[in-house]
Amino acid sequence: MKILISADMEGATGVTWPADVLPGTPQWERCRTLFTSDVQAAALGFFDGGADRVLVNEAHWTMRNLLLERLDDRVEMLTGRHKSLSMVEGVQHGDVDGIAFVGYHAGAGMEGVL
């Protein structure tokens, strides 16, 4: 079973205001750790639940936010903005059995997360 995790940052643990997701800010550095922990927890849960492959598509801003060295060695990564399907890159190959949207959020100005 192959799972795709599309990981956005605005809905990650601890994110509460715009600077938390703005690359280069001290708040972003802090929240990268929390964001990475959320993705790691999801990946480990899928492996424990029977997935033999977990592909993480990093989907926030420059798509280079996760701390790769803190993720499980079995995790496969799509990092950077070179993706034709952007936040759901990886789904088009027909080998994904399920998709998880981690750290997603409501639209700007809408009721909900962020």
Ligand SMILES: [Zn+2]
């Ligand atoms: Zn984002």
